[in-house]
Amino acid sequence: MGHFLYPNEYYCSTYAIDFERLYGMGYRGVLFDIDNTLVPHDAMTDERSRELLKKLREIGFSVCFVSNNREPRVADFVKELHVDGLPDPKYIFKAAKPKPTGYLEAVRSMGLRRGQVVFVGDQLLTDIWGANNARISSILVKPVARETKLQIKLKRILEKPVLWRYRKKHKIKSDF
Secondary structure, eight states: OOGGGOOSEEESOGGGOOHHHHHHTTOOEEEEOOBTTTBSTTOOOOHHHHHHHHHHHHHTOEEEEEOSSOHHHHHHHHHHTOOTTSOOOEEESSOOTTSSHHHHHHHHHTTOOGGGEEEEESOIIIIIHHHHHTTOEEEEEOOSSOOOSHHHHHHHHHHHHHHHHHHHHTTOOSOO
16 A cells, blocks of 8 residues: 555655766656645755756756646745856756646656656655656655645655655664
């Protein structure tokens, strides 16, 4: 039970992922959730997120943001990530996660195939389930900050038993 909610990998932070290793494995695109994956909910970019995008582009990755948020939130976030001389990253807003549609649209927009793309997100019930629905490799990360929105707090409660089983199965000793 819950295997459709299991990520391929689990990290304490987006910023702890070895993206060079992923590139060496043949991945060429990274899809990101924004809120609580890269920055706290409703926060704009910070130095870490800008440096990460720069690093990913230097490695050779295409990047696309896949969010259930409205376009103004996602577009404003992406504009703040602007790097001179490079086009702004692509984004999908109102992605309807966990449906696979937004993920697949993101993959097409980058001109890649599903097997060349990895998704990074902080929620099992939307991010990871959706990536798995789209048959895209998924990485779960611990949330950047404590939740303030009730609906997400409730999702976290539902995620706990699934995460417990996942950590037990994969012999992960703690929740980082």
